[in-house]
Amino acid sequence: MKKILTVLALAMLFLPVAARAADPSSVEKTARRTLKYGVTGGVNFTQVQANALVKDRDYGVFKNTTSWNIGFISQASLNNYTTISLAALYTKRQATLVEDESWQVKTGYVEVPVSVQLGIDLILFRPYVDVGIFGGYLVNASPRNDIVSFNDWEFGAKAGAGFQVWKFQLSAHYNWNFIPVLKTDKGIVNYVDLSLAILF
Numbered sequence: 569m570k571k572i573l574t575v576l577a578l579a580m581l582f583l584p585v586a587a588r589a590a591d592p593s594s595v596e597k598t599a600r601r602t603l604k605y606g607v608t609g610g611v612n613f614t615q616v617q618a619n620a621l622v623k624d625r626d627y628g629v630f631k632n633t634t635s636w637n638i639g640f641i642s643q644a645s646l647n648n649y650t651t652i653s654l655a656a657l658y659t660k661r662q663a664t665l666v667e668d669e670s671w672q673v674k675t676g677y678v679e680v681p682v683s684v685q686l687g688i689d690l691i692l693f694r695p696y697v698d699v700g701i702f703g704g705y706l707v708n709a710s711p712r713n714d715i716v717s718f719n720d721w722e723f724g725a726k727a728g729a730g731f732q733v734w735k736f737q738l739s740a741h742y743n744w745n746f747i748p749v750l751k752t753d754k755g756i757v758n759y760v761d762l763s764l765a766i767l768f
Contacts (some may be wrong), residue, residue: 573644602645603645610763614661616756630663630673635722641765643685651685653698658707661759667746673711675749675757677722679704687732694732701725724758737765 590602616630639657646652657679665671704722724746730739740762749757 575733603642604644604767605640605642606761606765606767608641608655608657608737608765609636610761612634612659612661613760613762615758616663624700631666633662633664633672635662635764637761639679641767643767648689649686651687651696652690653681653683653685653700655679655681657681659704660762661757663757671718673749674709675706676708677704677719678707679722681726682725692733695729696731697727697729697746698741699725699727702743712747715725718749719747719751721747722747728761735767737767739763739765 600620612635614633614762616632637657637659639655639659641653641655643651643653657677659679660674661677662672662674672742677701679703681697683702685696685698687694687696702722703726706718706720706722709718722745724744726741728739728741730737732738737762741761743761745756745758747756
């Protein structure tokens, strides 16, 4: 919990600084209008990009499994078309072995995604595309034993789209992870997220 709160505090401090650096003359005048905070949550659809190969032993193929994410989000509008989005999330991912569904790999990350939204305000709603990067630290995982050893860090890129109606944002992204989830495995765990955010 301390790690989650620390990451969240850093994220909330970073966004106003980034917005001020991007447009120092107007940020103070329009801060209440352009800077928003909120909560976000949704589901993850995990996709393992290789067989579960651990210490030269082929354990089989994993199938896609649904998990979840939850956290806090902050956004700064730089102009009518561009918005910077920064979040601090706790995100769960898991994968189930096809040959034996009782065998699962489960991970929990504190994750910080940073992205740029490019959209058009159509009065009733705002559609947008969203591209960015994310980094995360592993806070829990199972199973942990002499065979399975997890990498502590993750880093990747994300791309997606969404739309905003009033204070609600619904978005979907594909997330490419550049670091294997296991130290002894070449498998990459990518995932699709579908999230709903409420901004204040």
